Amino acid sequence: MQELKFKPKSKIREFLGEKFISVSAFSALIGILLIFTFIFKEAIPVFTDPEVQEEASLDKMVFKQEYYEGRDPKWAWQPTSTVPKFSLYPLFLGTIKAAIIAMLFAAPLGVGAAIYSSEFASRRMREIIKPVIELLAAIPSVVLGFFSLIVLATVLQNVFGLTFRLNAMNAGIALGLAVIPIIFTVAEDAMTSVPNSLRDAAIALGANPWQVSFTMVFPAALPGIAAGIVLGFGRAVGETMIVLMASGNAAIISGDFFDSVRTFSATIAAELAEVVFGSTHYTVLFFIGTLLFVFTFIINLGGEMALNRIKEKLQGRTE
Amino acid sequence: MEVKMKKFLFLSLILVMAVTLFASTTITIKGSDTLVRLGQRWAEEYMKNNPDVIIQVSGGGSGTGIAALLNGATDICEASRDMKEKEYKLAREKGIEPYRVAVALDGIAVFLNEKNPVDKLTFLELKDIYTGVITNWKEVGGNDAQIILYGRENNSGTYVFFKEHVLDEEDFYEYTQTLPGTAAVVNAVSKDENGLGYGGIAWATGVKFAAVSKTAEEEAVLPTTESVSSGEYPISRDLYWFFNGKPTGELKNLLNWTLSPEGQKLAAEIDYVPLSAERAKENMIK
DSSP states (O other), rough: OOOOOOOOOOHHHHHHHHHHHHHHHHHHHHHHHHHHHHHHHHTHHHOOOHHHHHOOOOHHHHBOOOSSSTSSBBBBEEESSSEEEEEEEHHHHHHHHHHHHHHHHHHHHHHHHHHHHIIIOOHHHHHHHHHHHHTTTTSSSOOOOIHHHIEEEEHHHHHHHOOOOSSSHHHHHHHHHOOOOOOOHHHHHHHHHHHHHHHHHHHHHHHOOHHIIIIIHHHHHHHHHHHHHHHHHHHHHOOOHHHHHHOOOOOOOOOOTOOOOOOOOEEEEEEEESSSSSHHHHHHHHHHHHHHHHHHHHHHHHHHHHHHHHHHHHTTTOO | OOOHHHHHHHHHHHHHHHHHHHHEEEEEEEEHHHHHHHHHHHHHHHHHOTTTEEEEEEEEEHHHHHHHHHHHSSSSESSSOOOHHHHHHHHTTTTEEEEEEEEEEEEEEEEOOOTSSSSEEHHHHHHHHHHTOOOOGGGGGOOSBOOOEEEOOOTOOOHHHHHHHHHHTOOOOTTOOOEHHHHHHHHHHHHHHTTTEEGGGGGSSEEEEEEEEEESSSSBBOOOOHHHHHOSSSSEEEEEEEEESSSSSSHHHHHHHSSSSSHHHHHHHHTOOOOOOHHHHHHHHO
């Protein structure tokens, strides 16, 4: 008889090994909880400290304020002014504008590439396309920001004759480049996970490849594709360096996509280094950080959970 | 090479590095992006003459430098503005005694694109432009085009100084685009025909200076080393080094060297404005 390749291990070693691995897994979870606790702790004075609430209570941050007697109430973000102004609305609008442009640009490209790669591309093409698009994810965001600041902004200004060189469209397109690989990977995964039985059934009923993809595979993969888009949106909202360099950072309220914007993430990045520790400005910045954390956390969690459920459903597994 | 040989060489390399680190003094300088070029140049020259000193210079804005000084994270803070009341108070609470020395002068230049027909601006025009009262170039004698404003982030000493002296503490127009550093402002204005920016003189390439006059009657002056030094150019300021307490030892030597004729000449070579000889001597630590 052959000798056993795996010697029976001692029970103690097995036990320790198991516990060690589970500790590593839990430490990630604990890390996230601690980060959230720290950020939220620094933001609590918005709700509790009367001195902070004089300048930046929830009410003051959301609604128009009459900062100077006799002038119209307005929203403004000017934290270092003699009369500090902490409206979050211009920043919120800026974040959403940049993220929407990014999604409008990235979703069609990402999903289109995924459809091509999973349904129509030859095996060889797929082996080239998939890694190349995922390479986009490897480009550091500061490089993308630099590219859009120096090259893209000039191109856009010359083509469209824009007044502002650094604007939401500029930042949005660069953001889109960063988001495309996320959407592509998830969407492509979703489409290849669709069981071949569906495709075979369609072909058996006389569908050509185009019809197979759009009437059978795409609808089946749609929840997965949607999850990918949601994850991409989460990334677009949280991305800092690109918007910091390419968007012009002007906190204005306008619906024009060719105006400058100032996002939550860029505000924190630009201003946190200076603030006097413990001041109202400091507290508000941490409050913004908490908002960002919670928002992106919920988006990503939702996206991941939806993806898991879809995968189980498609692969015929039941819990 | 055999493994033993490699291990030996590796260990001896570590030892040499450790010895050099222990045998030397390290000085950290953090703060103003306006001053960082000067700080780096001075550090280079000083380290050449004093090989047992290591000086690490980084930027990040005056506010960043001051925060670092208050947290004990730096020996010297470079700042293009004075510390605010709040910051002095916080420093004393933390047991830090800020000691301020002016090490050079700087003019804040107003940058125009080279293709812009406008050449000069008065203080009032600058204020009105940057607070959003004037929005079109034709109101100051230029083309019929919207003025695109570029500025610095609110953690910048340049921003604070401009706000205090030119805007009289009024808010910047919210359409002012903020960029992370004077070099970025210069770059933006050089690429934008209708752009207007401000920043330290030492950075201007590819843009032209606006001649500034305090009032419409006075003559408009271009920012040069002479006009800033003499006070003729109206937007000028002191550039400071802050220490924790009066500097001693290597810090004192470094400061006195930068204030010496040799150090000040170096500053002039890279387009900073040196202090007058009497003032430099006055600031030295005896």
